[in-house]
Amino acid sequence: MMFKKVILLYCLMFFALSSVSAQEEQVVLSLEKAISLALETSEALQISESNAQKSREIYKEARSALLPGINADATWARNTTYPLSSKKEDYELDSGVTATQLIWSFGQVSGAVKAAEKAADSLRYNKDLTRRQVIYNTKLSYYAAILARDTFHITQQSYDNVLAHKKLLEKRAFGGRTSKRDRLKMDADIASRLPPVNNARAQMDTAMQTLKTLTDIRPGQEISLSDDFSLSYKDVDYSCLESRLYEQEPYLKVLNKNLEAAEFTVKSKKAVYYPVLSAFASWRYAGSSNDQRYIGDKNSDHYAAGGLQVSLPLWNGGEKTAQLHQALADRRKALLARKKGEEDLLLELRNAVSEYDQYRKTLEANDQAVSLAKESLLMTQDMFEAGQVDLTELNDAELLLTGQRLNREITLYNIHFTLARIEKLTSEE
Numbered sequence: 470m471m472f473k474k475v476i477l478l479y480c481l482m483f484f485a486l487s488s489v490s491a492q493e494e495q496v497v498l499s500l501e502k503a504i505s506l507a508l509e510t511s512e513a514l515q516i517s518e519s520n521a522q523k524s525r526e527i528y529k530e531a532r533s534a535l536l537p538g539i540n541a542d543a544t545w546a547r548n549t550t551y552p553l554s555s556k557k558e559d560y561e562l563d564s565g566v567t568a569t570q571l572i573w574s575f576g577q578v579s580g581a582v583k584a585a586e587k588a589a590d591s592l593r594y595n596k597d598l599t600r601r602q603v604i605y606n607t608k609l610s611y612y613a614a615i616l617a618r619d620t621f622h623i624t625q626q627s628y629d630n631v632l633a634h635k636k637l638l639e640k641r642a643f644g645g646r647t648s649k650r651d652r653l654k655m656d657a658d659i660a661s662r663l664p665p666v667n668n669a670r671a672q673m674d675t676a677m678q679t680l681k682t683l684t685d686i687r688p689g690q691e692i693s694l695s696d697d698f699s700l701s702y703k704d705v706d707y708s709c710l711e712s713r714l715y716e717q718e719p720y721l722k723v724l725n726k727n728l729e730a731a732e733f734t735v736k737s738k739k740a741v742y743y744p745v746l747s748a749f750a751s752w753r754y755a756g757s758s759n760d761q762r763y764i765g766d767k768n769s770d771h772y773a774a775g776g777l778q779v780s781l782p783l784w785n786g787g788e789k790t791a792q793l794h795q796a797l798a799d800r801r802k803a804l805l806a807r808k809k810g811e812e813d814l815l816l817e818l819r820n821a822v823s824e825y826d827q828y829r830k831t832l833e834a835n836d837q838a839v840s841l842a843k844e845s846l847l848m849t850q851d852m853f854e855a856g857q858v859d860l861t862e863l864n865d866a867e868l869l870l871t872g873q874r875l876n877r878e879i880t881l882y883n884i885h886f887t888l889a890r891i892e893k894l895t896s897e898e
Contacts, residue, residue: 495691500611503684507607508600510685517592517599524589531585534578537570547762558757562764565753572777573746580737584730591726597719601893608889610680615694616882617676620875621669627871628662630846634863635659637854651860658864698881702829705891707822713895714818721814724807731800738793741782750775814894821890828884835877842870 508514543564551557571578635655677692686692715721756769782789849866852858 495693496686497695498611498680498684498686498692499695500608503611503680504604504607506684506686507603511599511603514596514599514603517596521589521592521596524585524592528582528585528589531582535571535582537568539566539568541566545764558759560759560762560764561755561757562769563753563755565751565755567749567751569747569749571745571747575740575743575745576736577740577743577745578737580733580735580740584733584737587726587730587733591723591730594719594722594726598723601719601896605889605893607680607683608892609886610676610683611694611696612698612882612885612889614673614676614680615696615698616878617669617673618694619698619878621666621673623871623874623878624662624665624669627867628659628666630867630871631655631659631662631864634850634853634860634867637850637863638860640854654860658860698878698885702825702832702884702888705822705825707819710818710822710891710895711815714814717897718814718894720810721807724803724810728800728803728807731796731803735793735796735800738789738796741789741792744779744781747778747780748776749778817890818894821887821894825884825887825891828880828887832877832880832884835873835880838873839870839877842866842873846870 541564544562546561546563548557548559548561638651638655678688680686681688681690681692750773752771752773754769754771756764758764758768761768846866846869849858849863853860853863
């Protein structure tokens with residue numbers, strides 16, 4: 470008997486701890502928190518940061534060609550066989566330090582450095598673009614989850630309304646004013662409301678799982694959305710938004726930097742046909758011996774040299790010309806990409822603003838339709854209870870209200886969707 474009590478106590482403790490754990494696992498998620506979590510865990514943003522970091526190192530590598538170069542070397546050789554006519558000896562030592570400095574290359578090196586700098590700027594702006602895209606995707610996922618949650622609540626309430634209508638029908642039955650046909654029709658109506666409820670629940674679960682994936686929340690955790698769709702919306706000024714797009718949109722900055730990098734690359738490739746002027750200075754310590762493997766000061770001496778060096782390519786099989794033509798093609802492609810990108814962004818902004826204005830008007834009509842449908846349902850319920858309308862009219866009135874409420878939720882989602890597009894294109898984030 471005591472053993473059974475102990476087992477029962479352990480079971481109760483287990484269920485209590487499980488309940489507490491389940492409550493602790495629920496995450497209350499606001500839109501701001503969802504965006505913060507998505508930015509912290511986004512692999513795309515981390516990859517973009519790595520690319521930007523790499524591009525900065527590429528720029529430093531290119532810039533090193535403008536700075537002095539200092540090299541040290543040392544060679545010890547054992548000459549085993551050599552012609553008697555040569556002046557070689559059995560053992561040789563040659564060591565020293567050489568410094569070089571580019572003086573002038575007609576833009577060949579400086580153009581390459583500028584191109585690398587603009588490419589690094591491009592990838593830095595690309596990181597900002599990726600950040601905006603993560604925020605945009607998180608907003609859409611959050612809004613989709615709100616829509617799915619509210620849709621489920623509406624369909625569940627529709628089901629509850631039909632159950633309430635069944636009670637009204639049963640009240641009428643006491644007065645002898647109902648029939649078996651009405652009861653069958655009511656049961657059929659109740660059964661027909663279950664599939665939409667189940668579908669809405671499945672869509673809500675899918676939307677929540679998608680949001681969990683974006684915010685890196687464990688699939689087993691429950692989340693509760695703390696934000697709802699806003700019900701007040703301001704007017705927008707397209708001309709002001711267009712100006713902000715040109716100032717803030719990172720994709721345009723990426724395209725601009727790509728075009729600038731292509732321009733400097735062309736200048737660098739054109740300059741390869743001109744001479745390169747460099748200065749050099751060297752100090753060496755060398756000597757040789759026939760009988761001493763270690764060549765010390767007795768058999769070695771110091772010497773130094775310095776001066777200028779000019780190099781001019783005369784023929785390279787068409788390699789430089791091919792590289793120049795490639796650079797010209799890249800510049801043309803960057804110019805077209807810049808033009809197309811600007812046109813696409815302006816078109817997207819115009820469409821988003823136009824849709825936003827139309828959805829606001831649609832929302833006003835939705836609000837009126839919901840209000841009238843709700844009033845109609847209440848009136849129809851009273852008339853049904855008094856026996857003035859039949860069951861079909863009652864259920865039609867309820868379906869009308871449910872349909873109008875769902876239409877209103879879709880319009881609210883569309884408004885937030887277009888606002889997210891506008892913010893992605895024009896915000897300072």
